[in-house]
Amino acid sequence: MLFLLSSFLVKYVTFFNVFSYVTVRSILALLTALIISLAFGQKVIDWLQKLQIGQVIRNDGPESHLSKKGTPTMGGTLILASITISVLLWADLKNPYVWVTLFVLIGYGIVGFVDDYLKVVRKNTDGLIARWKYFWQSLIALIVAFGLYAYGKDTSVTVLVVPFFKDVMPQLGVFFILLTYFVVVGAGNAVNLTDGLDGLAIVPTIMVAAGFALVAWATGTASFAGGSVSFAQHLHIPYIRYSGELMIICMSIVGAGLGFLWFNTYPAMVFMGDVGSLALGGVLGIIAVLLRQEFLLLIMGGIFVIETLSVILQVGSFKLRGKRIFRMAPIHHHYELKGWPEPRVIVRFWIISLMLVLIGLVTLKIR
Structure with a gap:
């Protein structure tokens, strides 16, 4: 909105040309x-407290979590509102990638909102029925997948970028749709599983978003440097026309996440909820799909992957062998039950997440 306004005003006042730079708008988006x-x-x-929208605590969870019962939840509405407003103000609204990301953000937010609403307002401990929850997540992901495939079939939009191999970028064809589905749905549920301790999910999310901002x-x-060689060409990654504006979305996530962390840090005053x-x-x-960096998400978002795998292994082991691998899954609860204080678990997971983001960024150069 403000970007389009500045594009008009620059005809009369050259100062407004500064807003044509995506880096400037990204910083302003973060601050906004x-x-x-x-x-x-x-x-x-x-x-939320006035409406008595408080967190429901599982009886089979760690005893230390019982004190969190009643803490306001659904604070994620603040995150979504902050990101959406910031993006609408500073992004180029003619860019289709902006609307694709907002569609997923708001769509998944609505699914999570309904799930939270049923749990904390309607007192339905199971929330949204699992099959319906995955149905709506799948529908949103498939709409985006088919749309992107129709738009960018057999172009850089549908290639697979493989880390460490600069010349390996095969066209995915219809498998692009399948990959997009699993990445979007998988990432949504992975972050959801990680969100079990104060600030545990939001900081890795901030770090991954910051990493993707650089990639975007x-x-x-x-x-660069007034030459004809693009950064993408220099790094041996595909140049994607509309991807630059994703930097603004990533930085909006960073800004909204930092603001939410102010209230979500241990001991949390509010939880983000589903x-x-x-x-x-x-x-x-x-964002990973649009940048063609699904493998990079796997590396930088390694904490989310570890948390998800711990649940899969726990459930699989119990069903096949009748034995549990961890004291409790997701794995952050395992370390709590081993006697680690909650802040220690959180900060150590943050450190690991930072290391993984840096390793992921390094793989862009080591090709």
Whole structure:
């Protein structure tokens, strides 16, 4: 909105040309989302408390979590609002990738909102029935997958970028649809599983989004140093026309996440709920798809992968062998039951996440 306005005003005042730079708008998007989150965070918490929208704690969970019962949840609505407003203000609204990411963000947010609403308002402990929850997630992912495939069939939009191999970029064909589906749905549920401790999910999300912001800038930048060689060509990754604006979305996620962390850090004053975790996971998944960096998401979002695998292994082992591998899954609960204080689990997972993001970024150069 403001970008389009500045494009008009630059004809009369050259100063507005500064807003044509995606880096400037990305910083402003981060600050906008951060300020909105900080300004309205306490108001949202008070509103949730007034409505008695409090967290439901599982009886079979760690005993230390019983004290969290009643803590306001569904704070993810603040994150979604901050990101959406910031993106609408600073992104180029003529860019189709902006609308694709907003569609996934808001769509998955609605699914999560309904699930949270049924749990905490209607007192239905199971929330949205699992098959319906996955149906709506799948429908959103498939709509995006088919749309992107129809738009970019047999172009750089549908190639598979393989880490460490600069010349290996096969066309996926219809398998692009399948990959997009699994990445978006998988990422949404992986972040949802990780969101079990104060600040545990939001910080890795911030880190991964920041990493993707750099990738988006490189992938969508036409050239550097006034030359004809693009950053994408220099890094041996595909140049994708509309991907530069994804940097603004990524930085909006960073800003909204930092603002939410102000209230979500241990001991949390508010939880994001499924409305936040599903939406953030889904949007990271679609950003990875749009940048053609699904493998990079696998590396940088390694914490989410580990948490998901721990649940899969736990359930599989119990069904096949009648024995559990971990004391409790997801794995962060395993370490709690081993006696680790919650802050220690959280910070160590943050450190691991930072390492994985840096390793992921390094793979872009080692090709």
